[in-house]
Amino acid sequence: MNKHSAAIVASAVSVASSIMLAARRPAVFGLRLPRLALAAVAAIALAVAANESVGKPVMFLRWSYVRFLFGLRHMGATWQVGDGREQALADYVCAHARRNDIDDVIRAIDEFCYTKSYLINIGDEKGRILDRAVTAARPRRLLELGTYCGYSALRMARVMPADAVLYSIEFNAANAAVAQRIWDHAGVGDRIVVIVGTLGDDGKTLRALRDDHEFSPGALDFAFLDHEKDEYLPDLHRILEQAWLRPGAVVVADNVKYPGAPEYRAFMRRHEGTRWATREHRTHAEYQKVLKDLVLESTYLG
Numbered sequence: 001m002n003k004h005s006a007a008i009v010a011s012a013v014s015v016a017s018s019i020m021l022a023a024r025r026p027a028v029f030g031l032r033l034p035r036l037a038l039a040a041v042a043a044i045a046l047a048v049a050a051n052e053s054v055g056k057p058v059m060f061l062r063w064s065y066v067r068f069l070f071g072l073r074h075m076g077a078t079w080q081v082g083d084g085r086e087q088a089l090a091d092y093v094c095a096h097a098r099r100n101d102i103d104d105v106i107r108a109i110d111e112f113c114y115t116k117s118y119l120i121n122i123g124d125e126k127g128r129i130l131d132r133a134v135t136a137a138r139p140r141r142l143l144e145l146g147t148y149c150g151y152s153a154l155r156m157a158r159v160m161p162a163d164a165v166l167y168s169i170e171f172n173a174a175n176a177a178v179a180q181r182i183w184d185h186a187g188v189g190d191r192i193v194v195i196v197g198t199l200g201d202d203g204k205t206l207r208a209l210r211d212d213h214e215f216s217p218g219a220l221d222f223a224f225l226d227h228e229k230d231e232y233l234p235d236l237h238r239i240l241e242q243a244w245l246r247p248g249a250v251v252v253a254d255n256v257k258y259p260g261a262p263e264y265r266a267f268m269r270r271h272e273g274t275r276w277a278t279r280e281h282r283t284h285a286e287y288q289k290v291l292k293d294l295v296l297e298s299t300y301l302g
């Protein structure tokens with residue numbers, strides 16, 4: 001929905017709710033409505049309309065964010081919002097970013113998220129923390145859990161050494177296809193390998209990494225966790241059981257505060273100075289400055 005139609009729909013909802021509020025017995029199709037709920041709908045719709053009309057400065061009042069919240073159930077099952085915004089992102093990038101220009105593709109994705117539709121990428125603010133961690137670690141083999149539309153993978157590919165390869169694991173094949181289209185447009189499609197699966201799928205993906213991609217003890221220099229939050233710790237244990245991490249390898253985890261991965265954080269705190277050394281980066285959730293988040297950067301001590 002574009003800026004004007006979202007503002008018009010929200011204004012109409014607000015006006016309709018206000019008119020009903022003025023009635024003695026507010027009702028829709030004979031159904032009596034509680035006044036408090038009507039007042040809340042009118043106020044929210046008015047706020048959304050005003051926010052859309054002045055260029056969407058407040059993320060939480062953007063129609064695209066409200067629509068995202070309505071799509072949370074769909075998101076929980078499929079990891080897509082349900083209105084086609086992930087495919088729309090790939091179309092937008094191909095139309096608005098210069099081919100083979102990774103900086104311009106990252107710019108176009110952030111632009112899409114700020115001005116068109118909100119997406120659950122790591123985003124620009126936390127992305128810079130990830131950039132610095134990869135730059136400092138100089139990894140040759142990287143593993144990402146949670147590709148989504150390929151944004152964080154692009155950021156890592158931009159700063160990793162020229163001979164490095166990033167392996168990205170994604171649960172949803174449709175997301176993997178969106179990411180591959182964007183990477184190809186950015187000219188890095190041959191430096192990132194996407195594998196559809198999960199580390200918890202009865203050994204299938206673990207085997208593929210071992211047998212087809214030469215994952216072996218000590219071969220992994222860097223891991224980025226940004227998938228199902230309850231799977232951070234179980235998947236870290238799966239990686240540790242394979243002994244893939246070399247001492248000195250770095251593991252970065254997004255969203256540790258919001259939505260939150262408390263068990264993962266507690267694990268890192270318990271092993272601080274013995275098996276892990278962790279820096280906690282205080283930051284904000286993606287594409288806004290209100291919700292606080294934490295990114296953990298942990299060095300494996302062996």
Ligand SMILES: C[S@@+](CC[C@H](N)C(=O)[O-])C[C@H]1O[C@@H](n2cnc3c(N)ncnc32)[C@H](O)[C@@H]1O
Pocket residue numbers: 078079120121122123145146147148149150151152153169170171172175197198199200226227228231
């Ligand atoms: C927050 S998004 C990742 C965002 C991406 N890292 C970025 O910043 O551009 C989470 C992604 O993880 C995927 N996912 C969820 N559970 C997973 C699992 N157990 N293993 C791998 N991917 C998973 C979802 O399908 C979704 O695409």
